[in-house]
Amino acid sequence: xxxxxxxxxxxxxxxxxxxxxxxxxxxxxxxxxxxxxxxxxxxxxxxxxxxxxxxxxxxxxxxxxxxxxxxxxxxxxxxxxxxxxxxxxxxxxxxxxxxxxxxxxxxxxxxxxxxxxxxxxxxxxxxxxxxxxxxxxxxxxxxxxxxxxxxxxxxxxxxxxxxxxxxxxxxxxxxxxxxxxxxxxxxxxxxxxxxxxxxxxxxxxxxxxxxxxxxxxxxxxxxxxxxxxxxxxxxxxxxxxx
Amino acid sequence: xxxxxxxxxxxxxxxxxxxxxxxxxxxxxxxxxxxxxxxxxxxxxxxxxxxxxxxxxxxxxxxxxxxxxxxxxxxxxxxxxxxxxxxxx
Numbered sequence: 325x326x327x328x329x330x331x332x333x334x335x336x337x338x339x340x341x342x343x344x345x346x347x348x349x350x351x352x353x354x355x356x357x358x359x360x361x362x363x364x365x366x367x368x369x370x371x372x373x374x375x376x377x378x379x380x381x382x383x384x385x386x387x388x389x390x391x392x393x394x395x396x397x398x399x400x401x402x403x404x405x406x407x408x409x410x411x412x413x414x415x416x417x418x419x420x421x422x423x424x425x426x427x428x429x430x431x432x433x434x435x436x437x438x439x440x441x442x443x444x445x446x447x448x449x450x451x452x453x454x455x456x457x458x459x460x461x462x463x464x465x466x467x468x469x470x471x472x473x474x475x476x477x478x479x480x481x482x483x484x485x486x487x488x489x490x491x492x493x494x495x496x497x498x499x500x501x502x503x504x505x506x507x508x509x510x511x512x513x514x515x516x517x518x519x520x521x522x523x524x525x526x527x528x529x530x531x532x533x534x535x536x537x538x539x540x541x542x543x544x545x546x547x548x549x550x551x552x553x554x555x556x557x558x559x560x561x562x563x564x565x566x
Numbered sequence: 567x568x569x570x571x572x573x574x575x576x577x578x579x580x581x582x583x584x585x586x587x588x589x590x591x592x593x594x595x596x597x598x599x600x601x602x603x604x605x606x607x608x609x610x611x612x613x614x615x616x617x618x619x620x621x622x623x624x625x626x627x628x629x630x631x632x633x634x635x636x637x638x639x640x641x642x643x644x645x646x647x648x649x650x651x652x653x654x655x
Binding site: 376377378379380382394396397399400402403413414415416 | 575576579580605608609610612613614616618620621650651
């Protein structure tokens with residue numbers, strides 16, 4: 325049973341510890357700043373993404389010794405000349421989700437606009453998944469209400485296969501890699517939703533070989549958070565509602 | 567040497583002291599500052615090197631006209647001020 329909670333809010337990051345009868349706030353960071361994503365590692369490391377209104381998305385890490393330091397954020401490459409009609413900016417809006425998985429020290433960041441970034445050095449540097457970003461269908465992704473950019477709100481790595489990656493896009497459904505998301509050389513297949521309602525989504529995962537394929541959704545749904553329920557894991561994955 | 571000053575709102579997040587730099591253009595002057603303070607760059611510019619949407623830059627009290635390529639000229643005695651734009655209602 326977890327004894328610590330890390331809660332990212334629009335007004336800061338709060339760490340709660342289980343007390344005898346209640347949860348108590350034991351630490352407060354970034355008071356007043358929007359925290360868009362949090363990831364806590366079993367070794368005590370914590371990553372927090374900030375969504376500063378004026379100054380953009382930022383990423384901080386709390387090391388095991390308790391000290392916080394700022395890390396470089398994922399960045400998009402220089403916009404290609406033939407991408408002039410891309411409706412999405414080639415610039416980080418915010419980090420929407422942080423996940424670990426696939427290899428020691430490996431982190432994943434899902435962003436708005438819809439970029440998937442991987443770090444193999446605990447978040448010190450980031451690499452864009454080029455295959456997903458350059459996929460023509462990505463330009464069809466629609467943002468959520470209010471004119472926001474589409475974004476990746478969930479990243480799941482199959483604990484049995486680090487190349488089996490699922491992402492939830494708001495609002496463009498669930499997309500699946502079954503090959504080399506890590507190498508960034510693959511195509512990607514879509515499963516576009518035809519309805520926009522909150523519902524349960526079941527994706528049956530399997531051992532995979534090469535290539536990207538559509539992730540069948542049961543029932544069809546628009547992008548919502550996804551999480552794993554697997555007999556291979558003793559503890560459930562992180563849950564979140566977007 | 568042109569003077570580059572940053573809003574005190576940035577001091578909450580990282581050091582952003584006033585700097586004396588060779589100018590030419592706004593972009594060139596800022597690049598000199600960011601060369602010595604690389605963490606500051608992402609607070610002012612987006613991934614494509616344009617001014618962040620909610621950051622404003624003034625030269626001698628006038629807002630810069632080129633927010634994308636930062637080509638506004640800067641003379642040796644000019645004052646560049648970087649601060650947060652007022653947004654929303």
